[in-house]
Amino acid sequence: xxxxxxxxxxxxxxxxxxxxxxxxxxxxxxxxxxxxxxxxxxxxxxxxxxxxxxxxxxxxxxxxxxxxxxxxxxxxxxxxxxxxxxxxxxxxxxxxxxxxxxxxxxxxxxxxxxxxxxxxxxxxxxxxxxxxxxxxxxxxxxxxxxxxxxxxxxxxxxxxxxxxxxxxxxxxxxxxxxxxxxxxxxxxxxxxxxxxxxxxxxxxxxxxxxxxxxxxxxxxxxxxxxxxxxxxxxxxxxxxxxxxxxxxxxxxxxxxxxxxxxxxxxxxxxxxxxxxxxxxxxxxxxxxxxxxxxxxxxxxxxxxxxxxxxxxxxxxxxxxxxxxxxxxxxxxxxxxxxxxxxxxxxxxxxxxxxxxxxxxxxxxxxxxxxxxxxxxxxxxxxxxxxxxxxxxxxxxxxxxxxxxxxxxxxxx
Amino acid sequence: xxxxxxxxxxxxxxxxxxxxxxxxxxxxxxxxxxxxxxxxxxxxxxxxxxxxxxxxxxxxxxxxxxxxxxxxxxxxxxxxxxxxxxxxxxxxxxxxxxxxxxxxxxxxxxxxxxxxxxxxxxxxxxxxxxxxxxxxxxxxxxxxxxxxxxxxxxxxxxxxxxxxxxxxxxxxxxxxxxxxxxxxxxxxxxxxxxxxxxxxxxxxxxxxxxxxxxxxxxxxxxxxxxxxxxxxxxxxxxxxxxxxxxxxxxxxxxxxxxxxxxxxxxxxxxxxxxxxxxxxxxxxxxxxxxxxxxxxxxxxxxxxxxxxxxxxxxxxxxxxxxxxxxxxxxxxxxxxxxxxxxxxxxxxxxxxxxxxxxxxxxxxxxxxxxxxxxxxxxxxxxxxxxxxxxxxxxxxxxxxxxxxxxxxxxxxxxxxxxxxxxxxxxxxxxxx
Numbered sequence: 136x137x138x139x140x141x142x143x144x145x146x147x148x149x150x151x152x153x154x155x156x157x158x159x160x161x162x163x164x165x166x167x168x169x170x171x172x173x174x175x176x177x178x179x180x181x182x183x184x185x186x187x188x189x190x191x192x193x194x195x196x197x198x199x200x201x202x203x204x205x206x207x208x209x210x211x212x213x214x215x216x217x218x219x220x221x222x223x224x225x226x227x228x229x230x231x232x233x234x235x236x237x238x239x240x241x242x243x244x245x246x247x248x249x250x251x252x253x254x255x256x257x258x259x260x261x262x263x264x265x266x267x268x269x270x271x272x273x274x275x276x277x278x279x280x281x282x283x284x285x286x287x288x289x290x291x292x293x294x295x296x297x298x299x300x301x302x303x304x305x306x307x308x309x310x311x312x313x314x315x316x317x318x319x320x321x322x323x324x325x326x327x328x329x330x331x332x333x334x335x336x337x338x339x340x341x342x343x344x345x346x347x348x349x350x351x352x353x354x355x356x357x358x359x360x361x362x363x364x365x366x367x368x369x370x371x372x373x374x375x376x377x378x379x380x381x382x383x384x385x386x387x388x389x390x391x392x393x394x395x396x397x398x399x400x401x402x403x404x405x406x407x408x409x410x411x412x413x414x415x416x417x418x419x420x421x422x423x424x425x426x427x428x429x430x431x432x433x434x435x436x437x438x439x440x441x442x443x444x445x446x447x448x449x450x451x452x453x454x455x456x457x458x459x460x461x462x463x464x465x466x467x468x469x470x471x472x473x474x475x476x477x478x479x480x481x482x483x484x485x486x487x488x489x490x491x492x493x494x495x496x497x498x499x500x501x502x503x504x505x506x507x508x509x510x511x512x513x514x515x516x517x518x519x520x521x522x523x524x525x526x527x528x529x530x531x532x533x534x535x536x537x538x539x540x541x542x543x544x545x546x547x
Numbered sequence: 548x549x550x551x552x553x554x555x556x557x558x559x560x561x562x563x564x565x566x567x568x569x570x571x572x573x574x575x576x577x578x579x580x581x582x583x584x585x586x587x588x589x590x591x592x593x594x595x596x597x598x599x600x601x602x603x604x605x606x607x608x609x610x611x612x613x614x615x616x617x618x619x620x621x622x623x624x625x626x627x628x629x630x631x632x633x634x635x636x637x638x639x640x641x642x643x644x645x646x647x648x649x650x651x652x653x654x655x656x657x658x659x660x661x662x663x664x665x666x667x668x669x670x671x672x673x674x675x676x677x678x679x680x681x682x683x684x685x686x687x688x689x690x691x692x693x694x695x696x697x698x699x700x701x702x703x704x705x706x707x708x709x710x711x712x713x714x715x716x717x718x719x720x721x722x723x724x725x726x727x728x729x730x731x732x733x734x735x736x737x738x739x740x741x742x743x744x745x746x747x748x749x750x751x752x753x754x755x756x757x758x759x760x761x762x763x764x765x766x767x768x769x770x771x772x773x774x775x776x777x778x779x780x781x782x783x784x785x786x787x788x789x790x791x792x793x794x795x796x797x798x799x800x801x802x803x804x805x806x807x808x809x810x811x812x813x814x815x816x817x818x819x820x821x822x823x824x825x826x827x828x829x830x831x832x833x834x835x836x837x838x839x840x841x842x843x844x845x846x847x848x849x850x851x852x853x854x855x856x857x858x859x860x861x862x863x864x865x866x867x868x869x870x871x872x873x874x875x876x877x878x879x880x881x882x883x884x885x886x887x888x889x890x891x892x893x894x895x896x897x898x899x900x901x902x903x904x905x906x907x908x909x910x911x912x913x914x915x916x917x918x919x920x921x922x923x924x925x926x927x928x929x930x931x932x933x934x935x936x937x938x939x940x941x942x943x944x945x946x947x948x949x950x951x952x953x954x955x956x957x958x959x960x961x962x963x964x965x966x967x968x969x970x971x972x973x974x975x976x977x978x979x
Contacts, residue, residue, distance in 0.1 A: 513830050
């Protein structure tokens with residue numbers, strides 16, 4: 136590097152600390168360090184003094200104490216005698232559940248709307264533009280409240296299903312939409328481990344089978360590709376893949392004795408089946424349509440980012456439109472679409488904290504809501520809450536980096 | 548030669564036939580519809596499905612809106628007027644209009660004050676948004692924060708005047724020394740402003756009259772859509788300079804400063820705004836001196852500003868990274884120092900690239916101001932969910948109120964995004 140300034144002759148002067156490029160960055164960093172340390176010390180001393188005055192101390196032992204409140208929707212065993220930590224775990228699982236569901240449906244909505252915004256059909260194009268603009272420009276909190284209102288104020292009460300000539304009927308006799316939530320048939324195993332009550336090992340078995348099937352089909356595809364590369368003839372893998380997917384799982388489910396618990400009216404409410412609460416549906420659906428509008432714009436931008444020459448070149452090679460899309464346009468568009476898509480997933484996860492507005496028991500509502508208010512441990516609860524979201528964000532962005540490195544253009 | 552065909556050809560036309568209209572199916576609306584709506588059978592099916600969806604939406608909403616009742620005292624009265632027919636009860640908007648806009652505690656006889664501030668806001672924003680307007684209007688922009696503060700909160704006029712004096716002193720010192728060294732001017736200006744404010748801290752309580760010209764309104768009495776506008780405007784305008792500083796810090800070659808900025812940005816971007824609002828409402832008080840009571844509005848402004856400045860910093864960092872390296876080298880070769888290069892060459896271009904991103908953040912932030920209803924501040928959503936829907940007269944008029952909230956947010960956010968698109972076209976200086 137060329138010298139920025141000639142080494143000065145003579146002795147060191149104090150003004151050189153700020154004016155000489157050799158010392159300036161060190162000076163500025165020392166000043167920054169002092170200011171930062173002073174700020175931190177100021178905040179810390181205030182905190183210490185405030186805590187001393189209030190007779191509080193920072194301690195996390197409240198997590199072990201009984202929570203003392205009920206949660207209407209839990210994925211794991213929980214009752215009011217469980218600890219605050221367990222309530223937080225219930226909240227974490229609920230957060231992850233709604234985030235996972237909303238990510239899937241938001242992607243579906245977004246991809247459909249994004250592709251249709253590029254449709255040749257004027258009416259469809261405009262309709263999708265209206266959808267995107269309306270949902271992007273209105274706060275997600277309002278959407279959550281609107282859908283929650285539909286769920287609680289517009290849906291019929293369970294009593295409307297009673298009688299010989301009821302006001303409402305169940306869809307296909309399987310699904311009941313009520314103002315207390317949606318009831319759907321719930322699967323259970325009659326011959327599974329742990330009897331009819333079942334244990335989570337059964338579901339683990341099912342998931343393991345599906346993962347094995349996934350790897351099996353990938354192996355079959357890899358072999359088919361190797362054969363195609365060697366001989367030019369691609370063996371038909373469709374039936375074998377279908378068999379790998381379906382035969383083991385059907386056998387497993389038969390062995391375990393899969394049965395469905397159909398919801399039915401009993402007393403004043405529906406009994407049996409799985410209940411999906413109104414707050415969960417409101418949050419899930421609102422996050423999906425809201426984020427779907429953003430994903431639609433990402434998808435549209437991604438497809439438009441693929442140069443037109445690529446489509447034309449592919450057509451010139453004699454590819455059919457469908458293969459042009461799947462072999463040329465989509466792989467290039469995905470490279471553009473996936474990074475913002477993953478930030479949208481991050482946004483869904485963070486926006487799921489709005490659950491507190493409709494009373495869905497996610498981590499913000501349990502740890503940051505009821506536990507905080509009951510124990511008065513504001514600092515600890517908020518810190519734990521932040522730590523949880525921070526870990527999720529870091530995990531998601533780590534995943535994003537892995538993906539980005541995998542798909543980025545391998546240039547010179 | 549010319550008449551050799553005269554016998555063999557019965558008729559030779561000597562004038563051109565006037566061009567006839569294209570067939571009805573190849574021109575005009577029919578052609579447009581064939582191309583845009585019914586190109587293929589699948590496309591036609593899609594059109595019919597879309598038209599049916601539009602019909603369903605309009606059929607259910609139009610009668611409801613057109614049949615709306617605008618004058619009634621309660622929902623039951625609305626229902627009596629409607630007599631079972633479908634119709635909205637917009638009377639709630641008419642009756643609760645001031646509450647939706649100003650909250651339920653702001654003194655009624657003082658409504659003209661936020662209204663004046665609201666109108667002044669347009670005058671103040673105009674020269675910033677449209678730079679063809681006379682530059683002198685920027686004086687209004689500079690004075691607006693102080694005037695608006697005084698109008699909305701009231702109290703002694705000396706507080707905003709002293710705050711303004713601090714800025715004036717800072718600017719005078721800055722312009723005196725900036726020619727010698729940017730750092731000297733900048734830090735000197737900050738020091739001068741701080742000195743003036745410290746002195747003002749002693750003087751203002753002495754100057755304050757017993758009965759101020761405008762009655763003081765405490766922050767907790769602010770509410771309604773006014774609160775959303777105030778939070779949005781304040782936080783966006785505060786977070787842009789902060790975001791620029793953070794972005795420059797993140798690009799800095801000084802490791803300590805760089806890591807302070809990286810940690811700050813990543814931390815803030817990793818947590819939801821709700822948790823930061825919890826910090827503002829339940830935790831931040833612990834970090835202030837015990838005797839200080841910092842207003843909830845101010846605490847919320849601090850947290851939202853931090854939140855949006857982290858996002859704006861990332862957008863501006865993108866803009867800085869997108870600038871060709873030649874621009875940095877050109878600035879260096881001119882012999883400009885860091886501050887000059889940034890002010891004169893790098894930042895104007897980087898900010899121009901980042902406009903769409905910054906506007907996206909601003910729109911998102913404005914929408915996120917509704918979250919303050921979760922920490923029980925009565926913004927427009929808080930007003931609707933709280934006092935209005937809970938009142939016996941209007942218990943049950945969800946759609947009119949929520950629809951109104953949707954409309955006001957849509958109007959503001961959509962116009963901001965349209966403005967940003969106009970600005971992008973306007974600033975497109977690279978004719979490629």
